[in-house]
Amino acid sequence: MPANRRFRNVIRIGPVQVGTAYDRRGREKHTAACTAPRCGFSADYDSRAAAELAARTHRCPVR
Numbered sequence: 208m209p210a211n212r213r214f215r216n217v218i219r220i221g222p223v224q225v226g227t228a229y230d231r232r233g234r235e236k237h238t239a240a241c242t243a244p245r246c247g248f249s250a251d252y253d254s255r256a257a258a259e260l261a262a263r264t265h266r267c268p269v270r
Contacts (some may be wrong), residue, residue, distance in 0.1 A: 214238070222246070227255065240267035243267045 214226035222243040230236045231253075237258035240249035246267045252258040 218259075218260065220262040221265070222267065223248070223260050223265050225255075225258045233269060239265070241267060260261075 211222075212228040214228045215226055217226040217252070223239055223241050225237065225239050227235060227237050237252045237255045238249065239252065239258045239261045248265060248267070250258075250261060252261065
């Protein structure tokens with residue numbers, strides 16, 4: 208079942224978008240997801256700084 212999240216405070220760093228949402232247990236999570244075609248990178252983090260660092264250092268394997 209896909210997660211139905213309402214993201215807020217969304218920013219874009221290169222091809223990666225970073226957003227904040229609450230998980231199913233009510234905890235705040237920060238997600239970094241690449242929007243490049245065929246990349247498929249996305250990850251959840253506990254802190255906003257970690258998600259933004261992942262966005263800044265992400266390199267797409269597909270060019």
